[in-house]
Structure formats: C-alpha cells, structure tokens
Amino acid sequence: MSLKSLTCEDVNPLLDAYRDEELDQVERQDVASHLDSCQNCQTKLKGIESVVASLKSLPQLQMPHSLTTDIDFLKTAFEIAGCRVDSEVETTAKPQSSSDTIKAFPIAEESGKHRLLHRIFPIPGPVIFAGAAAAAALALVILVPRMLNTSLTSPTTMATLPKQPPAKPDLNHREVDDATPNVSRDNRVEHNTTTSLNQYAVHDSARSNSATNEPSNPVPKESHMSSQATEIASATNTTIPPSTDKPAIELAPGVGQSPAQGETFSEEREGSATVTSSDTADLLALYPSDSNPINNELAISTDEDGLYALKL
C-alpha cells in the first residue's frame, strides 16, 4: 500500500471512477487522501455527483404498447425461433390495431410495422420487380382489348329523354340562356351539372322507388358515371316528375338496341349519353344550332375533368 501524493491533475480523471467505486484499492486510497486536503477536487466531485443525480432523475419511459401482447411481433419472433406458441400467448396477445395503441408515436408505429413486414417476408428486390412486371403485362393483356372496344363504339347513344312534353317548361333556364348567348357550351353544361348533382340523391331515390314499383320495367343499376349523365338529362328537363310511370331515361330507338334491351345500359356505352327527343326544347335551347334543332342529337359525356356535351 503506497500513498502517493497526487496532484489535482492526476486526481481529476480519476474522480468519476472514484465516485463510481471503479478504482482499485490503491488508487482509491490515493484519491481519498488527496480529496481530504483539496477543496477544489471536492467541488469537482460534487459536480460529478450532481450530474449523475440529474441523469438518474430522468423518468423511466415505457413502451407505448407492450411487445408481449403484440401478436405480430410474437409470431415473427417465434417463426424465427421455430418454437411453438403457447395457448396463453394466443389468448392474451392481440393484434396491435391502431385503435388500441397510444397515438403519441404514429411514425414509429408505421415504420415499425413496415420493417416487421419486411422481416416476415424478406422478398428480394428482383423478385418484387419480376412480380410487378408480370402483373403489369397481365393487366395490359386484359385491359387493352377492352379499351379498344370502348373507343370504337364511342360516342354511343345511351339514353333519351321521354317523349312526354314538359308540362311546365323551365323558363328560368331559357331566360338565362337567352340573356347570355355568348356563354360557351361548357359553362352552361357545368351550370346544369351543378344543379343535377345537387338533386342527385333525390332523383336517385325516386328512380329506385320507380324501379321498385315497376318490376317489369326496372331502372337499371348504373355506375356513378352513367348516373351522372342520367341526372344531367333529368336536370335539363325539370318537368319530368320523379314518380312518373315511365322511367326517366330510355334508350334511344334505332341505336341497335331492341326495346326490350333498351332498359339496360351496356357497359361499353357507359360514360356517354345521347339525348334525342323532339320535346326537349329547353334542353336544345342550351345548344342553339343553325340546322333543325329538333332532330339534333346531343351527347353528354363524362370524363375525369367533369361533364361536357358533344353535338353529334
């Protein structure tokens, strides 16, 4: 046992280990003897103590959700280990849905699940690309002929307004259109489209009722696009009562559909509608023509940009 007289420079690097009791016996005695006579080093030791105390005062954080009840994690872990899952785990563990986890760490939740899935299915990159290429090729084989058929048949007559004359013409529309002759067609159609979309729910329910009341002449179930086209036709002729015995939309005669088939829309013609009626004066007033307006056919088509009308 040798008690060396250490300087402050010697003791300073040893103070942390002295505080942590990580010095051997000799070093410990040397530092202790120096501390007895050095106020400066005692102050430094107190500083170390305060730092350690402040670190120990930090709260112990808890996992947002326990892994012991995370069945995704447990299944992955036990698949790796190749061990059997106890019935206790099966009954107590549950999938960590978004509803039963703490929402404090949404990013961690998402990224953690992503990595977990990657660990569950360690599919190499080339396999993923090969699968995606095969899927794309299959989609092309299926969709391209379908798209070609659709393009060949469009624009196609879809529906006509009933031939029943309007009992109460919509004078407002006529006045507006007469007063603003320079407004483009598209703007006018948009105006009517807004009206029709606002009335969409009401008319749709009315048509459903009509179909229910007339099982022999049902209104076909259509896609959203064709329903919108239907509603435009309805909106332009506001005199059509929703509860009329005659369906609001019929296929135009002479377009390759027999009367019996005319009650249903072809999928290929979905998305475009032609209104042919000699009684749709207010509708035709929207689209003034220099030729005989009565016999004009107007196609109302839809696309991703909205609704527009085409003169055939």
Next chain:
Amino acid sequence: VDLTDEALVNSFRATKESRYFTCLVGRYQNRVFNAAFRILGNTHECEEVVQDTFLKIIQNLDKFEGKASFAAWLFAISHNVCVDLLRNRKRKGTYKMISFDPQSNHDDDSVEVNLNVVSQIKDPTPDPAHQLDSLEQQVTVATSLQKIPDSQRIVLVLHDIEGFSYQEIAEIVGVSVGTVRSRLHYGRQKMRELLDPYFNQAALTPHSR
C-alpha cells in the same frame, strides 16, 4: 416466472416454449426502450430498436454463452442497433452543417441570402421530450444529454441510467475499461458545463423552481 435471465434462456432453449421468451421481453422491453430514447434523442425509432433487438436476440439465442450477463448481451445488441441508426442518420445527412452568426441579420430586401448561415437557433429540444419530461430540469438534462458526442452519451446512459458497471459497458460497447472510464469522465465534464448555467440559476433563485 421467478427465474433468472439465464435460467429463462436455458429453459427456452430446451423447451422452445414461447412463454420463457415472452417473459424476457416483458422484463427488458422498457429498459431497452428507455435507453434507446436517451441515446437516439427521439421516440420515432425506439420501438424499432426494441423490436429489432428482441428479434436478433431470439435469432442468436444459441450464441449466448453466458460469459457476460444476459442483460449485457441484450444491451450489446441494442447498442449495435442504435449505433447503426446513428450512422444511418449521419449518412443520410439528417443534420445539415450551418454556421451561426448573430450579426448576419439580413433584411427581406437583400438579394443574396446565404442559407448556410443562421442568426437564430431554434431550441432543438424534441417535442416528445417536452411531453415526457414534464419538469423543467428533466427537459434541460435530456437536452444537454443530446448535445454531447454519441460515444460519451452511450456510456453515460449505460452507466448512470441503466446502472451497468465499467466492465459490462466495455463488453457492451466493445472497448476497453480504460476507454469507458475516459468517455464517462469527458461526458460528465461536458454535461457539467452544459448544466452549470441551469444549476447556478437554480441556486440563485431556489424559490422559482
């Protein structure tokens, strides 16, 4: 299950019953999460760290020889996961090097603005720390901890928060005991420098706390 960690490991190896592993997860998941949070400074990646750690544990359980304690072995794996994340963070350039110049106040009319020079520095305290460390002192300490170098912070977390010995830390981190001692010394020294203004202020105004 009132078994030691090593007994749980041996039982799991022998029987492959999931409850032994689940018990180990239950014992250590919060400690690993807490240490990862103190090392990484945010909660975003901590759950990943815990999951990755235990998946690696169960994957390499046969390699556990029992020379070190199970806790040290577990934290060694957790430490490697954290270090990988820290390296990826630096590699991705999460932190951009900028210059701090208080005199670089430029008015809005200035044509040329040097985006690498800032005149004000936002408080980098992470929001989760604000939420979790409700007390001001805890926020100050947690913020200061993130300002010291990674290697020193890891040693401080492992010793002063998790309570590992120098020898265990040396095995966890993969350095000598002397290096652990040195890192701990310098880490605490920097923490002291960072916390001194707070401690002095607290000493001057004891009733304000």
